[in-house]
Amino acid sequence: MVPIDVAPPVSLPLSDRDGLISVCAGADVVVHLAARMSWQRTDDAALFETNVLGTANVAEAAALAGAKLVLASTGEVYPEGQPVYQPLDEDHPRAPTSAYGLTKKLAEDTVDFYRRTRGLEAVVLRFSHFQGRRRTARPQQLLLGAAVLPAPQDTRDLTAGVVAAVETPGLDGEVIGLGADDSADFDWLVPELARRAGLDYVDLSLPGPAVHYTTSNAKARNCSASPLNSPSPA
Template sequence: MKVLVTGSAGRVGSFVARQLLAAGHQVRGFDLRSAAIEDADFEEVVGAFDDREAATRACERADAVLHLGAFMSWLASDRDRLFHANVDGTRVVLEAAAAAKVGRFVFASSGEVYPENRPAFQPITEDHPKEPLSPYGLTKLIGEELVMFQGRVSSMETVILRFSHTQNADELLDPESFFSGPRFFLRPKIRQQEAFGNKAAAELLRAAGPGRPALVLTRNEDGRPFRMHITDTRDMAKGVLLALTHPEAAGGVFNLGATDPVDFAEVLPVMADRIGLPLVTVDLPGAGVWYHTSNQRIREMLGFEPEWPIMRMLDEAVKAWTTRQA
């Protein structure tokens, strides 16, 4: 099979591309930068998703498209770029795929199409109202509508995967990680809140500092610890490949992620103990992050079973931390 992987230089896309190559498929990458994959069965188109000429070249003779690429940002200054990449880009790639008679199109959406911070019910299933609270989530919801439209008006099979938050295990304890740094480490968390303009939160965090690097257990204004899904890249890739090949996936919408959410109050003390950093607890203004998303549909219909729960990921993260400190 010849498979186009968009976002081929990204975390999930590059891993999926290598998995496909190892399985004997031909792979074409499509991203703004090279994936730097050296394999006789790999080629790539470097360009923007909303560039029609590049998208046409990328989809040419493809049997399937895994549209995993997107632009992620929660900054107001990035709003135009979000819509260009995630809405216009998805539309252009879809139209190029349909024109190329692609058989199946798998779209990486996001759990942010739900109001994750204010769910109507939990666990959040695929039938939960789609009411995004972020511009990023809105672009993904519009992308879903574009995918479903193309599925109605062409012969192309479509699959929508609502991605959980994804991390490589070795990123969990990396203070420089874009996501895990400010999620678990105090100083990166302060910098993040300052960038968001949340001065009150930044001051609360700064006041809790012990004067040296530390981990931070964040809770909401009522003292409830944060809870969210964090899924290993390897498990996400497994779900993507099932969506590519499983006959029951066609036309489906699936939450893709870990079975159990991560309770920060349980995980942070273990992290602190394993790497020997102090742990501070800070209650931040607002309702905080606290959600549980169901993956029951993809487990029952496609046989998806995650293999990398958070504590198993943490074992690898500690090894990576130890190596960085040596």
């Protein structure tokens, strides 16, 4: 049996600094998973308010509580579709190409600021394109001919990575990428899915090279933050 916190949930906006301070008081660890996601320019201000100012409020609350902070960041802090090298690791240049990615980069910098100036213990996890069960992995990218396709991972593996970051000591100041060991090529994945579902499929030849990118989880393995595993054609 695993003990769980049976305290009732509390719902409040990230803009409620005093409320966050009250909720986080007495906590040992604060896991900051809340974020606003959008790729519409009309949402840029809301993205900044939630992902940057909201993160500052959470960091303030965690620092006052003397709690460890685990920040959920994203692979979109990297240049989406334009990797300098592969697999992408934590040292890859951060050069976001979307407002969402920019706000998450600023969220990382905000947490680092609180580490350096307020003594906050914190670890940043960069998530790499996760999908829950029965969720599609941005199929519109295939239809629109996206130049670079991500390799989505399973949210159940992601949860294991977050728990490991909470429980593993000595991670203060670390940035850890959570991604799969390898990617599943569509040339293998589509026939395999069709076989398991008992469905027919049609081969299509699209113009241009088949380009994709993957992320490295070597650091996650080395520091015991649980790596994530994707299917392979073995």
